[in-house]
Amino acid sequence: MASTALDASQLLIAALAAVAAGAVNALAGGGTLITFPVLTALGLPAVVANVTNTIALAPGHLGATLAQRKDLAGQRSRVLRLVPTALLGGLIGGLLLLHTSERSFRRLVPFLILLAAGLLAAQEPLRAWLALRLGRAHGSHEALAVLPVLAASVYGGYFGAGLSVIVLAALGLLLDDSLTRLNAAKQAVGFAANASAAAVFLFSSQVHWPAGLVMAVGAIAGGVLGGRLAGRVRPATLRRVVVGVGVVVGVVYLVHG
16 A cells, blocks of 8 residues: 555545545546645645546446446447457556656646646537537548547546546547437446556555545545536536636646646
């Protein structure tokens, strides 16, 4: 286990951050932009924080996939092609993270956070553009979708925030299908990439298990809370808040390291 000790109050803060992240993920996405900075602020090394965060939030990705399982009907061949690709990409990304030094990863963190914030900000314009594009017949390129999904999954295994936006963009550009069905495929790809990375991390020494366990419970509770808040909270407004937080955190990391 990662050696940094957290007391009961710090674990409570981590759990509350995970509740918020679970709710945010259910409503708008971008929960990692909340939990990762909180873990580093509590004193966890950046690599340990990222590994622990991935494991803690993995159940939420499974829940999102199961929630859209009906929309995966009729996509068996697509799923059988893309999910193994995502598993491989997540595995590669996870191994790359474990072989990245703490110093090097900390240098990358502000850019990864700012990239994730930018991707989250682009989510709604991207959805609108894809909905318009998918309303016109343009043909499918199923085999070609493997390449961007692999690249996105490597990123997902390495850091993860914003992965769903990248995957949906790739699928929307290359596949001729409804946005609803592509969104379901995106959930399956995202879960596979995160689960693969989490499986690698389970056997590493970089997991802070006390934080990971309380955060997993918190994330599940947050997901339930987010589901109940749907319709009361505007996802676009929440997304703007999360993007703003991400930009501020990214700039702080960039200035202060």
